[in-house]
Amino acid sequence: MRKRKGSERPTLFDVARIAGVSAITVSRFFNDPALVSTERRALVAAAVEKIGYVPNLMAGTLASAQSRVVAMVVPNISGPIFAGTMQALSDGLARENFQLLLASSYFSQDNEERAVRAFLGWSPAALVLTSRFHSPGTEAMLDKLAQPVIETWDFDPARRPLQVGFSHEQVGRDAATHLVERGYERIAFVHNVVPDLSARHRCTGYAQVMAARGRKTIEYTPTAATPVDGGAQALLALTAQGSRRRADALFFANDNLAFGAVLAAQRAGVRIPQDVAVFGFGDYAMADKLMPSLSTIRPPAQAIGEIAARHVLQLVGGDAAAREAVPHATLLTCELVARESA
Amino acid sequence: MRKRKGSERPTLFDVARIAGVSAITVSRFFNDPALVSTERRALVAAAVEKIGYVPNLMAGTLASAQSRVVAMVVPNISGPIFAGTMQALSDGLARENFQLLLASSYFSQDNEERAVRAFLGWSPAALVLTSRFHSPGTEAMLDKLAQPVIETWDFDPARRPLQVGFSHEQVGRDAATHLVERGYERIAFVHNVVPDLSARHRCTGYAQVMAARGRKTIEYTPTAATPVDGGAQALLALTAQGSRRRADALFFANDNLAFGAVLAAQRAGVRIPQDVAVFGFGDYAMADKLMPSLSTIRPPAQAIGEIAARHVLQLVGGDAAAREAVPHATLLTCELVARESA
């Protein structure tokens, strides 16, 4: 007669009773089958099958102090940008029966802090972040954290946590150099419609190249609500006859802005790249199908997720030797995809 | 001297010791503060703050047999289709400190079954699925499950679990009727590039309308790898001079296919809608920015997520009265958005 009601699911002891073995043998059957003799393995397997037993991972985590959850904070779950990374990380972890816990920050450090705090209660095996810019509160929590923290996308080898990413400044330099070499004279940078620190770093790289070549920088920040509308707004504003900020090439903070610009140009009769060149960032799904097709820079989104997954598995799943092998920082490169628009 | 090493984080007992109260008081402080006197509340709060205590949710779940995780299986995490639902569900749950656990099925029932089995170990408070078509194995697990199961997107009131969705057949009927009423004669349905049962149901609705009006159905299944390429392929094939299956209106299984068609039409010099009308499904981000803008049907993606979240919270967070109030099934409607392409 139980004194308390539990989950009402079969437990390890139920399996053990039916199989005629002890509970720990069933535990070993799941965690290290090699330790169990062939005969008992069959007995346990039959019992598991018979009652449809599924191990309670919460209890296992509590007992072993080793969880198989990895928590990740992304700016938003629904956007196209981090989708590849999320998917690759989730798939890589799933292969080793790790689960991915997701939360969105909406580009807000406060939301990120809230999410990290909430995650802590799950004792995740590792924490994956998509930015290196955190609130002081978040930094304090990360400092105390025993588990590995992996910062992705933004790369800064000076920071202590594990890094998997690329240099946004380099992206800015690559794009600006490309546009300069194509002969464009008045190259503008169009910011995102929401505060976006990574985009600001791409802008810094762009500004470096402009300065090095004695060019003037032109910056524009759309006020529209969505990136697509913002891109359209920027295109019209920066190509207007007689505008003080008239440009012959637009480097957009991301492809969605650039999409908006290309589509608005079609409607407005602005010719790309003859009247104005358009360059994006992200290489989103339809960049190559647009008319004209979009020149852009493709970040290694999937690779970031895969490598992050590998790091997690080596750090928390592997042995000490593997642990040594994990590099502190992995700097990936982006690919410049030159198409018709610039 | 501890006999085993735990998580190395402060525990409830650490807080209790510092605050000079018992452990259960600290527990109540977090779960039902009203039960704790104001003075002790202050003591506990101070102690919590001092050592940065975060409750171990795994231990709490184990003890209470009440988890605050909701598991969801989507076809893919990175696609645009379910993004709104995932986001709305995640946000709705986060507000009550529930966590969302995600896995992808890639439209495969085997993967779905694997994901559901893996989820069971987490004793989720509820299970959210994005389809009503499951493998026998999955059905068997769902039958045994004590927790609520919510099927979303596909609506079938005949099924036992909770339903939040819309009728894909109705979508097919609406689109077909729209095209018929616009005067198109030869209306074709273009299938998805992967097996997609929901899309098949939209096709069924389309076929019903065609039959009712004595029209011939034309179906096309692209062989391209991606939806955008498949849409382009379909457009070229179904508008080719002298083709047996030549059509004057194309109803695509989704907007990505339709995007591909519109972009390919621009390049091929096919005029939309003069030469051929294009109709999609999904109302993805750029449907209204395309040239021509895309006529399509917008599913209530966010509403599905919000309502699913509400159901979960009422069922597992609320009292018995709220439980009664949850309707078995919620049938939502889609909005037909008539733009330039059809």
Place this chain on the structure above:
DNA sequence: TTGTAAGCGTTATCAT
């Protein structure tokens, strides 16, 4: 309002 004792389902530890 507060506390004590027992138990949630699993694994670490030690013994055989």
Place this chain on the structure above:
DNA sequence: ATGATAACGCTTACAA
């Protein structure tokens, strides 16, 4: 190779 026992960190049940 297998098992008995205690412990993981928390909450329920009951008592005061």
